[in-house]
Amino acid sequence: MKRIITATVQNRSGVLNRVTGMLQQRQFNIESISVGETETPGISKMTLVVEVSDHQKIEQLTKQLNKQIDVIKVSDITDKAIVARELALIKVASTPQLSNEIQGLITPFRASVIDISKDSITIQVTGKPEKTDALISLLRPYGIKELAKTGVTAFLRGHQPQAQVTEINHFTV
Amino acid sequence: MKAEAKPSPQMTSKPKTGADLLIELLVEVGVDTIFGYPGGAVLPIYDALYRSNAPFKHVLSRHEQGSIFAAEGYARVTGKPGVVLATSGPGATNLITGITDAKMDSLPLVIFTGQVANHVIGTDAFQESDVLGITTPITKYNYQVKKISDLPRVVNEAFHIATTGRPGPVVIDIPKNISETLSNSSFETDFYLPGYQPTTKPNPLQIVKLSEALGKAKKPVVLAGAGILFSKATDELKEFVEKYELPVVNTLLGLGSFPGSNPLSLGMGGMHGSYTANMALYECDLLINIGARFDDRLTGNLKHFAPNAKVAHIDIDPAEIGKNVPTEIPVVADAKKALQALLKSKISMPKHQEWKEHLQQNKEKYPLWNERSDEAISPQWLLKKIHEITNGDAIVTTDVGQHQMWTAQYYTLDKPHNWASSGGLGSMGFGFPAAIGAQFGRPGELVVSISGDGGFQMNMQELMLLKQWNLPIKVIIMNNSALGMVRQWQESFYDERYSESLLDMNPDFVKLAESYGIRGMKIEQESEVEAALEEIFAYDGPVVADFRIIKFEKVYPMIAPGKGIHEMIGVTK
Numbered sequence: 001m002k003r004i005i006t007a008t009v010q011n012r013s014g015v016l017n018r019v020t021g022m023l024q025q026r027q028f029n030i031e032s033i034s035v036g037e038t039e040t041p042g043i044s045k046m047t048l049v050v051e052v053s054d055h056q057k058i059e060q061l062t063k064q065l066n067k068q069i070d071v072i073k074v075s076d077i078t079d080k081a082i083v084a085r086e087l088a089l090i091k092v093a094s095t096p097q098l099s100n101e102i103q104g105l106i107t108p109f110r111a112s113v114i115d116i117s118k119d120s121i122t123i124q125v126t127g128k129p130e131k132t133d134a135l136i137s138l139l140r141p142y143g144i145k146e147l148a149k150t151g152v153t154a155f156l157r158g159h160q161p162q163a164q165v166t167e168i169n170h171f172t173v
Numbered sequence: 174m175k176a177e178a179k180p181s182p183q184m185t186s187k188p189k190t191g192a193d194l195l196i197e198l199l200v201e202v203g204v205d206t207i208f209g210y211p212g213g214a215v216l217p218i219y220d221a222l223y224r225s226n227a228p229f230k231h232v233l234s235r236h237e238q239g240s241i242f243a244a245e246g247y248a249r250v251t252g253k254p255g256v257v258l259a260t261s262g263p264g265a266t267n268l269i270t271g272i273t274d275a276k277m278d279s280l281p282l283v284i285f286t287g288q289v290a291n292h293v294i295g296t297d298a299f300q301e302s303d304v305l306g307i308t309t310p311i312t313k314y315n316y317q318v319k320k321i322s323d324l325p326r327v328v329n330e331a332f333h334i335a336t337t338g339r340p341g342p343v344v345i346d347i348p349k350n351i352s353e354t355l356s357n358s359s360f361e362t363d364f365y366l367p368g369y370q371p372t373t374k375p376n377p378l379q380i381v382k383l384s385e386a387l388g389k390a391k392k393p394v395v396l397a398g399a400g401i402l403f404s405k406a407t408d409e410l411k412e413f414v415e416k417y418e419l420p421v422v423n424t425l426l427g428l429g430s431f432p433g434s435n436p437l438s439l440g441m442g443g444m445h446g447s448y449t450a451n452m453a454l455y456e457c458d459l460l461i462n463i464g465a466r467f468d469d470r471l472t473g474n475l476k477h478f479a480p481n482a483k484v485a486h487i488d489i490d491p492a493e494i495g496k497n498v499p500t501e502i503p504v505v506a507d508a509k510k511a512l513q514a515l516l517k518s519k520i521s522m523p524k525h526q527e528w529k530e531h532l533q534q535n536k537e538k539y540p541l542w543n544e545r546s547d548e549a550i551s552p553q554w555l556l557k558k559i560h561e562i563t564n565g566d567a568i569v570t571t572d573v574g575q576h577q578m579w580t581a582q583y584y585t586l587d588k589p590h591n592w593a594s595s596g597g598l599g600s601m602g603f604g605f606p607a608a609i610g611a612q613f614g615r616p617g618e619l620v621v622s623i624s625g626d627g628g629f630q631m632n633m634q635e636l637m638l639l640k641q642w643n644l645p646i647k648v649i650i651m652n653n654s655a656l657g658m659v660r661q662w663q664e665s666f667y668d669e670r671y672s673e674s675l676l677d678m679n680p681d682f683v684k685l686a687e688s689y690g691i692r693g694m695k696i697e698q699e700s701e702v703e704a705a706l707e708e709i710f711a712y713d714g715p716v717v718a719d720f721r722i723i724k725f726e727k728v729y730p731m732i733a734p735g736k737g738i739h740e741m742i743g744v745t746k
Contacts, residue, residue: 021309063491063494066492068368069314069366069369071368
């Protein structure tokens with residue numbers, strides 16, 4: 001199952017290496033990882049999308065993350081009310097004739113064209129991974145020349161529905 | 174030479190180098206012994222050491238691995254952090270086995286490595302190695318000092334991290350230009366680690382749950398691990414288990430946390446544990462693990478481990494709880510504090526008379542056994558004799574393998590902190606340098622190093638230290654001219670194909686010892702053993718004793734690989 005984990009970390013040298021090294025050593029599969037600064041200087045946030053087999057594994061993963069000296073807080077936000085976004089840049093083979101067709105195609109995705117040349121067009125799309133994936137598969141028949149994704153970044157919505165509070169019981173410690 | 178006996182880094186105004194500052198910081202944190210080896214990148218530090226009148230010893234090993242294993246031995250028997258100093262590149266990489274060993278066995282070490290100067294880091298400079306990269310997965314934490322102003326904080330932080338929570342090794346990599354930098358400012362020593370706040374007090378709710386479970390248990394058993402030793406909770410453990418008459422199984426590294434000769438002790442559990450201990454783990458209905466990590470050598474096949482038990486696990490490291498064995502009562506806490514809480518808790522006496530009788534019967538029916546031979550010395554018998562002559566009071570160190578298991582089985586430990594062995598990593602060559610470290614940590618006490626002929630050869634260069642420092646360590650080599658445990662597995666599981674496990678060529682250990690100026694003895698027959706032991710332990714100084722043990726002797730009983738804890742072989746003759 002896919003889980004979205006966020007980790008608030010002290011922005012010290014080697015912290016990303018520590019986290020990814022630990023995940024690799026303990027055979028956790030990282031689908032994506034994104035890191036950036038937060039509102040607090042010196043504190044960064046990592047968003048990890050991981051593929052794990054069961055709850056025991058995800059519990060072990062969060063505990064191992066928490067154990068890292070530089071990691072301040074770890075949350076499994078998968079089952080919470082969250083906002084999660086990733087950004088994809090897609091360079092598609094295109095002629096001036098095709099360009100209009102492609103622009104029409106991407107409009108419902110609220111994607112935008114950010115670069116254009118005589119034989120290609122570069123599109124930027126932001127959203128949930130399902131949305132970016134959907135657009136990518138729509139564009140695939142035109143010939144994707146280059147694709148880059150940031151990975152998901154996410155946090156909790158300002159308001160959490162009451163039912164979600166019981167979630168805490170999942171953790172034995 | 175400085176005039177003051179103990180200068181404080183915050184008070185001196187004369188410019189000093191980063192290396193001088195480092196020495197002062199080590200004095201401040203109370204270091205009494207450093208195990209190290211010089212080299213290019215640590216020249217400024219060694220120079221500062223030479224010029225200083227710091228009140229600590231520097232012990233020069235003959236290989237960096239000797240330094241770090243010694244530091245582990247020191248840490249194990251004193252509870253204080255072991256301090257290591259080595260140079261960059263090969264100096265640092267020679268420490269890797271020891272760092273990993275310390276990580277696996279949770280030993281507090283602070284390791285200083287030299288590094289090439291900042292401006293050449295990353296250029297593949299002479300004796301450069303990526304120490305941070307290499308040691309990240311094998312340390313509790315590591316640092317590279319980028320500015321001299323960070324040094325005091327980093328040193329203080331490192332000692333704090335190494336010694337608190339679940340102890341572990343911390344590496345500080347110091348570029349040469351940092352140790353050469355002159356400065357007379359005073360720097361920040363305070364630190365704040367928001368991500369490192371180990372939980373030491375148990376959650377009262379979990380203590381209530383555990384108390385209730387204990388009151389209801391009919392077949393309770395306590396598994397006592399090294400966590401009890403780290404938290405110095407041996408008195409509390411004894412009081413607790415005696416109060417409720419709970420049988421105790423020790424892990425390999427937990428030996429000594431509960432007196433082995435106490436009637437409640439079932440001995441060691443695991444692959445070569447006692448039948449009684451393992452069956453208790455198999456049959457119990459409540460398993461209280463205190464400070465052990467359910468290592469695979471203890472549990473055997475997890476499917477058959479404590480299948481009917483409610484598992485309670487007291488550990489300071491939450492990540493250990495539920496890692497291998499599903500746990501119903503998790504108690505994240507320091508073992509001492511958890512035991513104190515349990516002692517205060519209202520618990521009704523478990524009704525486990527039948528269980529106690531059953532275990533007692535097992536103990537009587539299935540004791541450890543061994544055979545004797547006319548040709549060579551029985552290793553088990555030899556260890557019993559060593560136990561006798563030392564009253565079981567010696568500090569004992571081992572490597573890994575057959576001699577280790579026999580020592581664990583037959584050198585019954587009644588006192589804590591007298592046992593240093595490489596458990597998790599299982600490092601050959603550990604025991605002898607660890608004995609040296611132990612002797613530095615506890616001068617005046619009897620230290621016995623027990624190794625096989627294979628493992629001893631991995632760090633025998635450290636013999637020089639016995640002579641140099643006049644360390645009266647008794648070095649016992651259990652010589653079967655084989656890598657005994659490898660040979661045993663080849664005999665049992667590879668149809669006796671002894672691939673590269675027979676050491677037909679060995680040095681003359683007596684002459685070897687003599688070449689270092691140390692007394693050497695060779696003992697080939699059981700008839701010579703008692704007189705030889707008298708001599709060895711009466712002798713005022715180090716002795717290397719080469720005991721020729723039965724070559725094809727096996728360690729029994731045993732849980733074969735992949736088997737359950739209830740499927741021991743070799744339980745009886």
